[in-house]
Amino acid sequence: MTIGLWVLLGVLEGAPSHDLGAEVAARTEEARRELGRKAGVETVEGVFVLAAPTGDLNATARLTRSVLSAYFNQRFSRRPERAISVYLFSEPRSYEAYCQQRWREGCISPYGFYRRDERRIVMNIGPGVGTLTHELVHPIVEADFPRAPEWLNEGIASLFEAFALPGPGQIRGVKNWRHPRLLRALRTPRERRKVSLPGLFGLDDATFRNVDEDLNYATARYLCQWLDQRGQLWDFYQRFRDHYLEDPTGERAFVAATGKTPARANDEWVRWVKRL
Numbered sequence: 001m002t003i004g005l006w007v008l009l010g011v012l013e014g015a016p017s018h019d020l021g022a023e024v025a026a027r028t029e030e031a032r033r034e035l036g037r038k039a040g041v042e043t044v045e046g047v048f049v050l051a052a053p054t055g056d057l058n059a060t061a062r063l064t065r066s067v068l069s070a071y072f073n074q075r076f077s078r079r080p081e082r083a084i085s086v087y088l089f090s091e092p093r094s095y096e097a098y099c100q101q102r103w104r105e106g107c108i109s110p111y112g113f114y115r116r117d118e119r120r121i122v123m124n125i126g127p128g129v130g131t132l133t134h135e136l137v138h139p140i141v142e143a144d145f146p147r148a149p150e151w152l153n154e155g156i157a158s159l160f161e162a163f164a165l166p167g168p169g170q171i172r173g174v175k176n177w178r179h180p181r182l183l184r185a186l187r188t189p190r191e192r193r194k195v196s197l198p199g200l201f202g203l204d205d206a207t208f209r210n211v212d213e214d215l216n217y218a219t220a221r222y223l224c225q226w227l228d229q230r231g232q233l234w235d236f237y238q239r240f241r242d243h244y245l246e247d248p249t250g251e252r253a254f255v256a257a258t259g260k261t262p263a264r265a266n267d268e269w270v271r272w273v274k275r276l
Helices: 003-012 020-035 058-071 092-103 130-144 150-159 179-186 197-201 213-229 233-242 251-258 262-275
Strands: 040-044 048-052 084-089 112-115 120-124
Touching: 020 040, 020 048, 020 084, 020 092, 040 058, 048 058, 058 130, 084 092, 084 130, 092 120, 112 130, 120 130, 130 150, 150 213, 150 233, 179 213, 179 262, 197 213, 197 262, 213 233, 213 262, 233 251, 251 262
Parallel strands: 048 084, 084 120
Antiparallel strands: 040 048, 112 120
16 A cells, blocks of 8 residues: 555544644744734634734733633534634724735724634724624634524624623623614614515525625624523524534524524514614
């Protein structure tokens, strides 16, 4: 048997295709090279390489540990296997300067973003940590439920833009700035038809990102908060993930978790949104 075939068999039998420790070390060095030797760098949960040019990571690292501990406490099952860089800038000027330096263009959001192709979160943490807790969800969903539709991926991520940590391993989404946008649509005859649970479940990824993207985000976010308050979000998510091939829209998972179809649950959800 040739050496090449032995190598191939090793890969097929599950031999590791990369060295995570070496990858973390390389990203740590890269962060110091890009952000300066005084940059603070700390690895959380073995894969998230947090880096700040100012060197001050204590509070953010503690929060990140608490949030990730909650995410992995009977919510998401599979952790990312590859290292992810998380760059935390304290104000807009250095944040924008980094985007220009690395990609020769402005940052795609004033707050922060996740680059899947580079496994890199870059954010302006000055306005608050909500963007960080949002963006951390994306590489986790990418590992745990790679076929998740955009509306679910962004709905869960947006849920934790505003959050409470009631105890160790616990996290809850709370009402945030997306709520008025949803209320306005529900109270406007021209837009009301665009807001419904059946419509959300039928939304393909391209349509989610269309001209109504802000409203689609709000709808997905407040469906997730409604389910979360009822203790049904993670049952729904995990059923959807585990039975995606036979339930690609997630409607059966929703029925199993709530006892209702999206159409039957819609009026109850709308009343809850209006009372919130």
